[in-house]
Amino acid sequence: MFEHKTEEEARKEILSMVEGYYEAFHKNKKEFKAGDRISYASRVYDQNEMCNLVDSALEFWLTSGHYTDQFERELAEYIGVKFCSLVNSGSSANLLAFMALTSPLLGERRVKRGDEIITVAAGFPTTVTPYLQYGAVPVFLDLTIPQYNLDVSQLEQAFSEKTKAVMIAHTLGNPFDLKVVRSFCDKHNLWLVEDNCDALGSEYCWEGTWKKTGSIGDIGTSSFYPPHHMTMGEGGAVYTDNPLLHKIIRSLRDWGRDCMCPSGKDNICGHRFDKQYGELPLGYDHKYVYSHFGYNLKATDLQAAIGCAQLKKLPSFVEKRRYNFERLRDQLLDLTDQYILPEPCADSKPSWFGFLLTCQERIEKNHVVQYLEAHGVQTRMLFSGNLVKQPCFDELRKKQTGYRVPASLTVTDSIMERTFWIGVYPGMTNEMIDYMAQKLREAVK
Numbered sequence: 205m206f207e208h209k210t211e212e213e214a215r216k217e218i219l220s221m222v223e224g225y226y227e228a229f230h231k232n233k234k235e236f237k238a239g240d241r242i243s244y245a246s247r248v249y250d251q252n253e254m255c256n257l258v259d260s261a262l263e264f265w266l267t268s269g270h271y272t273d274q275f276e277r278e279l280a281e282y283i284g285v286k287f288c289s290l291v292n293s294g295s296s297a298n299l300l301a302f303m304a305l306t307s308p309l310l311g312e313r314r315v316k317r318g319d320e321i322i323t324v325a326a327g328f329p330t331t332v333t334p335y336l337q338y339g340a341v342p343v344f345l346d347l348t349i350p351q352y353n354l355d356v357s358q359l360e361q362a363f364s365e366k367t368k369a370v371m372i373a374h375t376l377g378n379p380f381d382l383k384v385v386r387s388f389c390d391k392h393n394l395w396l397v398e399d400n401c402d403a404l405g406s407e408y409c410w411e412g413t414w415k416k417t418g419s420i421g422d423i424g425t426s427s428f429y430p431p432h433h434m435t436m437g438e439g440g441a442v443y444t445d446n447p448l449l450h451k452i453i454r455s456l457r458d459w460g461r462d463c464m465c466p467s468g469k470d471n472i473c474g475h476r477f478d479k480q481y482g483e484l485p486l487g488y489d490h491k492y493v494y495s496h497f498g499y500n501l502k503a504t505d506l507q508a509a510i511g512c513a514q515l516k517k518l519p520s521f522v523e524k525r526r527y528n529f530e531r532l533r534d535q536l537l538d539l540t541d542q543y544i545l546p547e548p549c550a551d552s553k554p555s556w557f558g559f560l561l562t563c564q565e566r567i568e569k570n571h572v573v574q575y576l577e578a579h580g581v582q583t584r585m586l587f588s589g590n591l592v593k594q595p596c597f598d599e600l601r602k603k604q605t606g607y608r609v610p611a612s613l614t615v616t617d618s619i620m621e622r623t624f625w626i627g628v629y630p631g632m633t634n635e636m637i638d639y640m641a642q643k644l645r646e647a648v649k
Contacts, residue, residue, distance in 0.1 A: 215262055219255045226251040236635045244558060244582045244627035245431030248521065252513040260509035267467055271508040278515050279426075279441055284419045287450035288443040289457055290508060294401040294427020295330040296501040297440035298371075300453050301397045301423045302334040304442075305369055307452040307496060313393070315340055319368040320608065322394075324354050326616045327373050328587045329596070331399045336606065341366070343608045344592060346615045350547045352560055352586065352623075353380035358611045359388045367392065373399035375586070376625060377433075377525070377557040379408045379417050379549045386420060396421035401440070404433040405522035405555030414553070422446060423453075428507075431629070433521055433555060434514040436507040452496070460498025463490045467502075522555040524630035528637055529556040532628065535641035542567050542648040558625040560586065562618075567648055569622050575647040581626060581640050589620030 206214040231250070236242075260271055272290050280288035291297050305315040315321070317339035323332055325344040332342050343362045346355045352375040359370075370389055374380055389396045400406075400418035404426050407414045418424025423446075426432075428439035442453050455461060462481065465472045470491065480486045481493045533545055544562040548554045563569045573583050588594055590613060592601065600606040626640055 215259070218262065219258060222255050222258050223251040226254050230254070232631075236633055236639070238639055239580050241580045242582060242627070242632070242636050242640060243629075244584050244625070245629045246631050247430050247435050248517070248629070248631045249435075249510075249514070252516070253510045256509035256513045257506060260506045263505070265505050267504060268502050268508065269467075269505040271505045271512055272503065273466075275508040275511045275515065276441075278512065280443060282515065282518065283416045283424065283443055285424070285443045285445050287445070287447070287453075288441055289450070289453050290503045290511075291440045291442060291457060291501045292503045292507075293438050294425060294429060294432070294440040295333075296499075297401070297425035297427065297442045298330050298399060299334045299499075300442050300456050300501060301399075301425050302340075302369075302371065303338070303456050304423065304449055304452040305395050305397075306338060307456075309448060309452055309495075313368070313395070315368045315395075318366065320364060320366045322359070322362050322367060322370045323372050324616075325590050325592055325609070325613050326352075326586055326588065326619050327375075327399075327591065328401070329591060329594070331371060331373055332591060335371075340368075341606065341608060343367070343610060344613065346611060346613050347375070347619060349562055349615060349619070349623075350544050350560075351378055351380075351549050352376065352546065352619070353378060353549060354385065355615065356381050356384040356388075359385070362610045363388075363392060367394060369395035369397060371395075371397040371399065373401065374403035374406060374417050374554075376546075376560060377403045377406050377554045378546065379403065379406050379552040379554065381549060382408050382410065382417075382420050383551070395423075398424045400424045401427035401432065402557040403555060405518060405525075407553040407555075408549075409551040418443060419445070423449060428511060428514075433525070433557065434511070434518050436503070436511040436514065439503045439507045439511060455496045456498040457501045458498065459500055460494045460496040461491065462493040462495040465491065521630045524632075525556045525628050526554070528628035528630070528632050529554075529559060531634065531637050532559055532641055535638065536644060539645060539648065543644070556628050558584065559628050560623060560625045561644070562623045565622075567622075569624060572644070572647040573624050576626070576640075576643055579643050579646075581643050583624045583626055586619055586623050586625065590616045593620070 276288040320341045345358045398421040406417040426441045428436045477487045546560045
């Protein structure tokens, strides 16, 4: 088939066929009908993602390569930071973000075992898991309704001489109060890690300028799992403006090695064999010098190739999420006796991941959720509800050790009992949004 063609001609023919394959078998031509299943999230893609994926497969580099370099550069530009590292999941991104704070290179600001990290109880477990496994102590604070973010009035009460960092997520795309939290961190010389996994594209007015969330803290993280704002199947990213933190993140991501040479390239610095490290012999190969106890958390170029195509769509994804959110909210404004509707944080432009609803006390949440599910509308809880009450905390609760709750978690418990959310992802049509609003109305009649 390709015997009389150059490699470039063969590649063009294959990619042309991939475009045709997408049009024939992947392009969604089905119109929504009442009762069709409406997922809370789904991939939105076209022939460009498929062609990039196949193009990368034809190169057969497989590990991180030029698509990875392109993606890291373009995501950093989008977020507005200097450095970005692609990893294999959002959970790995949170792991790296926290573990970077434990590096000996940070001196007195290094997080040590027994130090405390301020976070919230109503969130995704992998924001908290890294410090529990390391031996640091999560300090759980409450949320507020209807923003569903950190109750900043509890920050000073949570602070102790052991506090080293604040690491919290922007809830379903709604930024937390970055002015107050950043000011608190600066006052006490604390690290701030923004878990940005559910908020890619959200903006916050910082000192008179609109900045992307993830760029105001010391480190930001993203996830590219299929339900998120953009996807590469599995994948995540860690980003920062701090050169030292970037160096530590790269070392931890790449086996803990000291060398910063990219995969497949040697001796870029020109000092591969002429230095001494630790108690190793003089001239020991720098590619096998390890300055951290690290991991291999890199993603593949196949994933990065998809991400490069998705990044081009991200601004339109964000606008569609905002549009879907507002359309749904407008149709529920007369139901505030039944539902508490979500509100954005002051001075923010959320890139909404979902639409949170809290049932008023006389409304039974389980009835509403089951009604929606029975009529094809997929629902989700606000992740762990109250993480401290999850089975993974059973042993810690019994021993009353390993974590701290300095103030009431009353709102968190209320969210666990009365709150759920539905999707606003960019693949939703007006008909789908209107159908969800209709079913929410019917559920509380």
